[in-house]
Amino acid sequence: MAQSMERSFIAAGSIEEAVASRMVGAVVLAGGTWLMRDPLRGVELPEAVVTLHRIPFLSEVIIDADHMVIGAGVTHEALGKALRGIAGFEALVGAAEGAANPGIRRVATIGGNLCSIDFAEADLAPALLACGAAVELETTSGAKRIDIADFLNDRRALLEQAILTKILLRRDLIASAHIRLPLRKAGDYPVAIVSMALDADKCCRIAVGSVEPVARRWTALEQAFAGEPGGFPRDAERAAALAAEHNDFQGRDGTEAEGWYRLQVLPVLVKRGVAALRATEGLA
Amino acid sequence: MTVTFRLNGEDYRFRDDPMTPLVDILRQERFLTGTKAVCREGFCGACTVHVDAEAVPSCLKPVGLLEGCEVVTIEGLSAGHQALHPLQAAFEAADAVQCGMCFPGMVMSLSAFMRDNPDASRADIKAAMVGNICRCTGYERIVDTVADCLAQQLHTAKVAGGAGV
Numbered sequence: 001m002a003q004s005m006e007r008s009f010i011a012a013g014s015i016e017e018a019v020a021s022r023m024v025g026a027v028v029l030a031g032g033t034w035l036m037r038d039p040l041r042g043v044e045l046p047e048a049v050v051t052l053h054r055i056p057f058l059s060e061v062i063i064d065a066d067h068m069v070i071g072a073g074v075t076h077e078a079l080g081k082a083l084r085g086i087a088g089f090e091a092l093v094g095a096a097e098g099a100a101n102p103g104i105r106r107v108a109t110i111g112g113n114l115c116s117i118d119f120a121e122a123d124l125a126p127a128l129l130a131c132g133a134a135v136e137l138e139t140t141s142g143a144k145r146i147d148i149a150d151f152l153n154d155r156r157a158l159l160e161q162a163i164l165t166k167i168l169l170r171r172d173l174i175a176s177a178h179i180r181l182p183l184r185k186a187g188d189y190p191v192a193i194v195s196m197a198l199d200a201d202k203c204c205r206i207a208v209g210s211v212e213p214v215a216r217r218w219t220a221l222e223q224a225f226a227g228e229p230g231g232f233p234r235d236a237e238r239a240a241a242l243a244a245e246h247n248d249f250q251g252r253d254g255t256e257a258e259g260w261y262r263l264q265v266l267p268v269l270v271k272r273g274v275a276a277l278r279a280t281e282g283l284a
Numbered sequence: 285m286t287v288t289f290r291l292n293g294e295d296y297r298f299r300d301d302p303m304t305p306l307v308d309i310l311r312q313e314r315f316l317t318g319t320k321a322v323c324r325e326g327f328c329g330a331c332t333v334h335v336d337a338e339a340v341p342s343c344l345k346p347v348g349l350l351e352g353c354e355v356v357t358i359e360g361l362s363a364g365h366q367a368l369h370p371l372q373a374a375f376e377a378a379d380a381v382q383c384g385m386c387f388p389g390m391v392m393s394l395s396a397f398m399r400d401n402p403d404a405s406r407a408d409i410k411a412a413m414v415g416n417i418c419r420c421t422g423y424e425r426i427v428d429t430v431a432d433c434l435a436q437q438l439h440t441a442k443v444a445g446g447a448g449v
Contacts, residue, residue, distance in 0.1 A: 009285050009302035009348045029346065036305060036344040037325045045303045053349060101415025103341045103393065104326045186414035187327055 008048040012055060015138045018163055021050035023140060028052065028163060030073060030112035033104050034119060058111070058165060070167040072111025076100070076124075079110055087281055088131075088173030091195045095127035095178045101187040111164045114148075117156055118213075120252060121189040125152060126209035127178050129217055130195035133169050137162035152214050173197050175283050177276035179269045180210075183256055191257040194218075194269040198277055202231045206270070211249050211262040220246040221270070233274060240271035289350040292316075292360030302348025307331045309347055310357055318358035318388040329416030332389035333357050339396040341415075358388035361395065371395050374433040375426070382420035390416050394430055402438065406431055 010026060012018035022028060027046035029035055030053075038045055052058050058073030061082040070079065080096035083089045099105060099113075099122075113124045114135070125148075133148040139162040148167075151158065176197035182188035193209035204225050209215035224242040225232055233239040244267040251259025277283055285302045288295065291314065298309060305324075310316040310333070320330035324343045331342045334356040362369045368376065372391055381387050390413070397404070397412040404412070409430045413423070 007285070007301055007303060011348070011351070029349075031344075032346050032349065033326055033341075033344045036303075036346060040325055049303065049348070051349060100326070101329070102397075102412055103329060103332055103339055103415045104344075106338050107340050107344065187417075 006047075007045075010048075010050045012050050012052060015052075015055055015058075015163065015165060018050050018052055018055065019138050019140055021048070022163055023161065024048070026050040028115070028159075030109040030115070031075065031107040033100075033108040034112055034116040052111075052163070064171075066171050068169045068171060070110060070169070072114075072164045072166060073109050074111075076105035076108050076110070076113075077102070080105070086171075088171065088176055088197070089169075090276075090280055091127045091130055091176035091178040091197055092124070092169075093178075095123040095180075095193075095195070098178065098180055099123040110167060114151070114167075115155065115159060115164055117159075120213050120215075120254075121193075121210045122215065123178070123180060123190070123193060123209065125215035126193050126195040126207035127176075128167060128169075129207035129215055130176060130178075130197040130205045131169055131173060132197065132205060133167050135164055136166040136168060138165045149217060152216075172199050174200050175277045175280040177273045177280070179272045179276065181265055181269060189256060192262045192265050192269060194266065194273050196270075196273045196277055198232075198283070204232060206273075208249060208266065211251055211259075211266065213252055218246075218249075220248050236271045236274040236278070239274040240267040243267040243270035285348065287347050287351050289352060290354045292356055292363075296355075298347055300347075303346045306333065306335075306342040306345040306347055306350065306355070310342060316357050316359050320385055320388060322385070327415070327417070328386070329389040329393060330386050332392040332416065334392060334396060337396065339393045356392075358391060361391065369395055370437070371398060371430070371433055374429050374436075378425060378429040378432070380422065380425045380429045382418070382422045386416055386418045386420075390418070390426060394426075398430065398434060398437070402434060402441075404430075404434060409434075 010021050026048040029049045029051045052073050058071040060071045062069040076096045080093050083093050110124055113122045128148050134145050135148055135151045137144045178195045180190040180193045182190045190210050192211050195207045197205050206218040206221050208218050224246050251262040253259045286299045288297045307321045310319045322328045322330040326341045326344045332339050333342045336353050393416050409427050
């Protein structure tokens with residue numbers, strides 16, 4: 001049964017201890033739902049592991065009047081419960097409560113979701129991009145805050161010398177939506193994800209996940225929306241037409257879907273997203 | 285590395301690789317073979333156990349994360365000399381079990397769900413089951429039984445409440 005009696009397994013009691021372990025090569029273990037599948041992918045489990053579950057602040061969600069802070073160790077289930085009913089964060093709740101299945105959601109963390117570099121289907125990445133999140137990393141020289149888009153693009157290098165500790169959000173959204181298309185309703189990875197968020201000025205951020213290897217903002221479509229009369233498409237059909245016109249993604253081929261299909265479904269997901277935005281309290 | 289946790293109400297000490305999946309310890313070290321190792325990637329739910337009262341997949345739980353935890357498997361839900369858990373009894377009465385491969389996981393997921401959601405709707409029950417795959421496709425009878433079991437619990441609670449007035 002044992003793969004290595006000599007494996008180093010450190011349950012860090014502080015973030016400084018965790019960073020120190022990371023600096024000497026330990027791999028961060030969060031909920032384990034990604035890392036523990038390494039043997040199935042033909043990858044050996046790491047020889048040195050550092051866990052974060054004994055660091056209390058990583059499991060906290062702090063919600064203030066104008067911002068919120070989510071600890072990287074917060075599980076999907078806890079995130080959904082904490083944010084349910086808060087206007088503007090429907091996308092984040094949808095991502096947290098729609099990903100994977102209930103058992104996984106009780107274990108998998110937001111930090112693990114964002115730090116699993118090869119996990120193109122991560123639900124929280126596009127939701128957080130749409131919601132305009134920033135992240136905080138702990139390094140040997142202290143905390144460092146960066147925009148989530150920069151983090152997602154540069155995380156392979158960043159995480160060599162840092163640990164993701166917090167996700168930071170402003171509470172300036174009036175509505176958001178998270179639309180995912182799995183092949184079957186139950187448990188599948190999504191073929192494509194569209195997350196949208198709207199602020200009080202009707203400025204719309206749109207992000208797409210699972211279509212390309214890394215989730216990203218759909219800036220061409222955001223600009224097209226802004227160019228519409230009133231700064232937003234008059235209805236969901238118009239939004240879908242704009243999405244078809246401004247589709248600039250390179251679909252990735254995968255076992256669950258080919259790249260062309262991921263591209264083809266995006267306008268429909270945008271249509272559903274705009275309809276969902278219009279149905280929220282913020283736009284009623 | 286040594287990890288100590290409670291397993292079905294008894295102290296258990298494990299000394300080996302801390303990245304060993306819990307399901308392997310249950311089946312290979314403790315011979316608790318009710319917990320099934322099927323997909324080993326958290327999709328099928330057949331390995332579901334309770335860790336600190338939460339239903340989680342044991343295939344993805346490294347034992348190193350279990351220090352001080354309370355683990356309950358299907359064998360611990362109701363020991364042989366005790367009455368069955370009400371959900372187990374309901375499944376038996378309804379003849380809901382087919383091949384049995386998914387069932388320990390179904391019972392562990394749904395018993396925790398029933399405890400936390402006494403007013404659950406049929407749609408809620410189905411949503412709670414999306415991580416438990418039944419290859420016999422016996423879902424409807426399982427959903428029926430959980431719904432009946434919840435209704436019975438509510439009725440019993442109401443009668444008990446009424447008797448106390």
